[in-house]
Amino acid sequence: MERLSGEKEQSVEAFGWAARDSSGHLSPFVFSRRNTREEEVRVKVLYCGICHSDLHCLKNEWHSSTYPLVPGHEIVGEVSEIGSKVSKFNLGDKVGVGCIVDSCRTCESCREDQENYCTKAVATYNGVHHDGTINYGGYSDHIVVDERYAVKIPHTLPLASAAPLLCAGISMYSPMKYFGLAGPDKHVGIVGLGGLGHIGVRFAKAFGTKVTVISSTTGKSKDALETLGADGFLVSTDEDQMKAAMGTMDGIIDTVSTSHSISPLIGLLKSNGKLVLLGATEKPFDISAFSLILGRKSIAGSGIGGMQETQEMIDFAAEHGIKAEIEIISMDYVNTAIDRLAKGDVRYRFVIDIANTLAATRS
């Protein structure tokens, strides 16, 4: 395929799976994508991870979903077309696309490599493009994106297990770096051993950080310690264990998105410790001011990371051989996978084999 210059009016046909309503049930969907603009690349999707956010959006839990909705923001693919001004990529490059595909590019956040915190950041799916059209995500055969919002995947990273890094990976990497939890003299707790939690353990070990998994599911202990290499496993519902662990952690990354009590987590922190929340629930948390004041503790939020940091994270993962534990599925298994995800029945990320199984679902 040639490099394209200028804009053409006709769109390019696309095929994927979409939900048509808040039942969240996905089925084949023919749609179109724009022509590749000067600074954009067209990416043939090879794999797409299933993130818990996909589930939240499909079911309209955040009351902001527009249907038909094509989810997917853990995309790994191959560049099939390049705009005339593209400088970062060549045809055939393996690239990743994560949770955002645009931002304002002029605000302080954008200028400081924090496009994810730009108030005008545009989500890869269900977000509104600046031309007013709704974005469709990675449960599809290709995507068109400005090169700024794509990252290069080094050839040493297996593609399918790299997909979850685009959301889960950066969501854990960024706060561990920003809040000073990456390093041999630090002890981090990770709450929840799911898509984000398990990758967090791997990044922590690569940083040399001591890591304790905090979970209500005792059955995950073996995995945490043996497969993932965590230093400890703390059962959050065991009062004695929790008490013994009080004041031992420099930071805690909480990946649990459902409503839960955070007071016991604050107790696990050392003085000056930080609790970083990644999941956002609608219902506010109740915390006692004392629990923060005594010991100068803090609670912060974090959400994915900027594009430069995402590339840094991918390169770090390649260097240290960090990949997600995945279950590869065919496109037509996706509804079952979503149901299983809702029950936490996955170790630890579903990844859709788009390249080999999507086309066959088109009747």
Next chain:
Amino acid sequence: MHHSLEIITLHKPQSLTQTKTETETMAKSPETEHPNKVFGWGARDKSGVLSPFHFSRRDNGENDVTVKILFCGVCHTDLHTIKNDWGYTYYPVVPGHEIVGIATKVGKNVTKFKEGDRVGVGVITGSCQSCESCDQDLENYCPQMSFTYNAIGSDGTKNYGGYSENIVVDQRFVLRFPENLPSDSGAPLLCAGITVYSPMKYYGMTEAGKHLGVAGLGGLGHVAVKIGKAFGLKVTVISSSSKKEEEAINHLGADSFLVTTDPQKMKAAIGTMDYIIDTISAVHALYPLLGLLKVNGKLIALGLPEKPLELPMFPLVLGRKMVGGSDVGGLKETQEMLDFCAKHNITADIELIKMDEINSAMERLAKSDVRYRFVIDVANSLSPP
């Protein structure tokens, strides 16, 4: 209440394991517990009414300084404590932890002070002196730290605070009062001052030109404005009513004043502040304050209401914002703060009262009717009956 108790137990065992020691000392009355009779004012129950109270203090030990009290500031913590708002007051309680006085005795190991020195005693009068926190001059975060009042001191007996004639304190917990800092208007710095100064330093709020919001304009808030200006910050006072606006701008030097009940002004101020020092002592909504912060902004919650705070998550995640706490400061930092305030002529705005006016002062404090700290003229008005 129980929740607060839990937290206190876990962090300050000295204060709550009353059991055997307390029973033993309860057998002796407050007056006979120690060799030296002292007079002060104390509260006996959660009505919080303060009245003359006779008790006693230890002899001046080798490491101790005895301080004849001249002035004592009235902190909102005193009010919370006498009313048992937090559920762990052990009556009778003598409050007061913003103490300025004269050293009348110094023990033989005392090197930092001599008789006649003007000194201060703040919120903390004991710590283990050997843990990591203590080694880093962070006695305020020592798990064995004991408060100036309503806590068990290192001798195993209850501490009584500064609404009294004198106090006996280990030299480590005594502060030198700088020459040009007045005793009366300098007293509130010992709690209010350090409570805002410490987080402002720790959380990096000292970069000239950055924008600080100060929520609540009381004892802590008004000192935060003055210290913020001394750091070269742009300061906006955030308040629920406009009645303090003129004074905030013209007298305290704030750059602007934001009324939280004005939706248009609040909307215009969204995402404009690098940090917020939240000094509001009552339960209040954090959501609108978090909205005022820029991305990566920090809100430091210093007020201690008796009910939990409601912490909304979305603002934190969407802007990587942070809510943190801070607990006074270590002794070294408290001295640094006093010296800083002396250098920049920062004192509290006070209303001097007599000891026997304390109950009506407490009533007014409960309604925030003070500009901005009551200070008891102890030396001139505390007269034993």
